[in-house]
């Protein structure tokens with residue numbers, strides 16, 4: 551199971567930052583060709599991303615490339631310049647229709663079959679960051695088996711809505727809820743929007759915890775310093791692991807004794823809590839922790 555807790559954006563034309571990101575213990579690096587790159591530096595970024603994919607050792611990190619949107623027409627050149635290095639996948643921004651996913655997927659299928667790579671060995675993640683993208687979530691989420699995750703892009707969405715960004719985030723609450731609902735309905739990861747206040751660690755942790763509470767499994771990062779706090783929030787603590795194991799043990803004992811519901815520490819426990827405990831252990835394993843030997 552691929553775990554994507556922090557996904558770090560790196561401007562594709564900045565070799566120095568790409569090297570820093572490659573050396574980092576981060577689940578996913580997104581080498582950006584879209585809005586992190588000036589319009590007049592797209593060619594340079596394509597060449598720099600291609601070289602980085604071929605030359606740098608990203609360690610355990612997943613390597614994704616963010617394309618320019620299908621509507622820009624630039625995505626074909628982005629794929630052509632980078633696909634032969636076989637990135638793990640592409641992030642498609644400003645997705646508004648299932649057709650955009652299908653179009654890119656067909657191009658990737660062609661690239662894979664030409665090189666005799668396993669089909670669908672290059673995955674897709676869709677950034678949802680316009681009103682139309684949110685409204686079309688059911689079709690987008692079911693468009694293609696290559697699609698593994700839906701990502702919320704709140705800054706672009708707010709500007710598309712004519713909304714103003716607030717600390718509480720009410721203006722994006724509907725989209726944040728809709729995105730995780732569609733992701734979970736169709737077995738995709740839900741990944742939250744980046745936190746743009748670079749120096750506000752407490753704010754970042756609070757917003758990441760909100761995403762975790764809502765069912766999100768990861769969050770975009772835009773600075774090196776954001777990676778560790780995000781990955782920490784999405785990693786269960788030893789106390790959470792212990793509590794989950796205790797609950798599962800108690801549940802098993804009560805099931806064996808013929809009772810489906812019981813009280814533990816003054817709280818009712820039945821099947822949904824049991825499943826939540828199982829998910830805590832799954833998240834621990836995905837983060838590289840063995841619940842049975844963790845101390």
Ligand code: COA
Nearest residue numbers: 558559560561566567568570571582585586744772773774
């Ligand atoms: N990836 C890799 N390295 C990064 C990084 C990133 N996303 N963000 C910062 N760094 C590095 C810097 O290069 C710097 O290294 P150095 O001192 O050895 O040169 C170090 O971390 C400290 O950076 P800092 O001075 O705090 O920030 P900055 O002013 O250089 O950069 C940003 C600020 C926002 C421009 C930068 O964080 C960035 O490029 N983020 C990604 C933005 C992006 O891709 N946006 C599009 C998607 S929303």
Ligand code: MG
Nearest residue numbers: 585679703706
């Ligand atoms: Mg965007």
